[in-house]
Amino acid sequence: MKHRWLPLAAAVFAVAATLVSAGTATANYERPPACAEPNSPEPPQQTPATLTTVGQAYYCIFDNYFSGPVLDSRDLLVPAFAALTQELQRRGLDQPDATLPALTGRKDPDWRAFSKVYQRIANALPNDEARGAIAAAAIQAMVDELDDNHARWQNKSSQNLVGLTLSAIVGPGDIDPVATQPVYVDRIAVDGPAAVAGVALGDELLAINGVPLFINGVFTKGALSWLMDAPLGSVVELTMRRPTTGETFTASVTAARFQAPRPAVESRLVDGNIAYVTLPGFTPATADQVLAAVAALRAQTGLRGVILDLRGNGGGSPAAVAKLLGALAHGKTTSYWCDVRDRCTPNRTDDSVELWNLPFVALTDRRCASACDSFTSSVKDLKLGKLVGTRTAGAVSGPGAPYLLDNGTVLVLPKHHEIGANKEVVNTVGVAPDHHAPMTAADLAAGRDPGLDKAVSLF
Structure with missing residues (x-):
C-alpha cells in the first residue's frame, strides 16, 4: 500500500490545534477530524495523545472497522473509561467525579457525554504526561475490545534491539497461547547483541533477569517484556541452557541498534x-x-x-x-x-x-x-x-x-x-x-x- 503521510498530517494537526491543546483548553465535543490513510512513507513525529486523538480513534473504528456499522458505542466507551480510571489509580490521581456518564448506545450523543467528563478529568491532572497516559489507555482499551489480531494501535517503536526471536512467539509478535517449556532461540541476527553475548540458535531460555520464564507452568509475560521491549543501552541477563552440551550459562545482552539482515528469497x-x-x-x-x-x-x-x-x-x-x-x-x-x-x-x-x-x-x-x-x-x-x-x-x-x-x-x-x-x-x-x-x-x-x-x- 502506498502511504501518504505529510500533507494529511499537517492538515490534521492544524485542525486539532484549534480543538484542544495540551489538555487544559476548552474542548469542542463534536466529532473530531477524521482519520485517513497516510500519504507518505515517512511517519510524522509522534506526540502525546489527547482527547482529540481519542475521538479520532473512536470514530475511525466506526467508519473503517468491518463491524463498525453495527457497533454499539458503549462497547468502545465503557472499556475506554474503565482504562483511564485504572490509569488514574495506578498514578495515585483518582478523582471523585471520575464517573462514567450515562450512555445510550447512540454514537454522537455518547461521544459528547464521554468527552465532557473526560475533559474535566484531564483538566484536573497535574501535567501533560498524565494527560497523555489516560488518552493512551483509553485508545488501547478500545482497540483491545475489538479482540482482532489485525486491529492494532501503532504508538511505539517495535524495533527489536536484542537480535533474537523465541519459539514462544506466534504470528505477528504475540505470545503463543500454546507455548510450553522449553522456550528456545529460533532466530538470531549474526552480528546482533544476543549473538555477541554468546547466545546461539537452539539455546533454551530459562530466566530473564533472574525471573523464570515459566512459573507453575504459566508463561511469565512481564519477564519477556524485559527482553523483547528492552530500551536502547539496557542490559538484560539471560539464563540459558545449551541442548547440545547440557551446559547452563548466563549471557548479558546489551540492547543496541544493529544492521539486521534483510530477509530474502533463497x-x-x-x-x-x-x-x-x-x-x-x-x-x-x-x-x-x-x-x-x-x-x-x-x-x-x-x-x-x-x-x-x-x-x-x-x-x-x-x-x-x-x-x-x-x-x-x-x-x-x-x-x-x-x-x-x-x-x-x-x-x-x-x-x-x-x-x-x-x-x-x-x-x-x-x-x-x-x-x-x-x-x-x-x-x-x-x-x-x-x-x-x-x-x-x-x-x-x-x-x-x-x-x-x-x-x-x-x-x-x-x-x-x-x-x-x-x-x-x-x-x-x-x-x-x-x-x-x-x-x-x-x-x-x-x-x-x-x-x-x-x-x-x-x-
Missing part, C-alpha cells in the same frame, strides 16, 4: 532434483522471485517437486498470495472477504501465472501468519499440495489498512473479515499440517531440519 536443489525455496514474506516482488527461482532450478534439471518454506512468514500482500496460488492451480476461489452482514467477495487464483504442474509441499510453523495463513488454507482446502510442520498462527482476521491520527500514531483496522475457500474460519484456529514435523531446540542447535526431511520423503 533457493537450491535438495535430494538432487527437488526445488527448495524460502519465502520470508508475501510481496509482489518476492512472489516473482519465487517463480523465477523455480524456473531457474527447472532449467538445471528435471524437477520432481517444489518445497516452499513458509516458516517465519508473517504475511503480506493478498496479490502475492493469488500469484503463487496461480502457479498451483487456475480458476479457483481461494478465500472470501466478508462484511459484517456476511456479504462475501471471492478471492481467486492469478491465472496469468504459468502452472508448475509439479507436486508441492509447504513448510509451516506458528509464525506463518496472515497472508501465510491464507495461502496455506487454500493449499489445504483445494488439495493443491501437502503441508508439513506445525499448525499456522491463525492470525488472519482480514487485511488491515492504516489510518493516521492527529498525534502521528497509526490505527490499523481490517475492513473485511476473511474465511477460507471452504467458507471455514481460519482466524484464531490456524491451518493444521498434513504431517506434523516440529522443530525442536535440539534440532536447531544440531543443524537438523525434521520438516524439510519429511517434505523430501513425500516425493
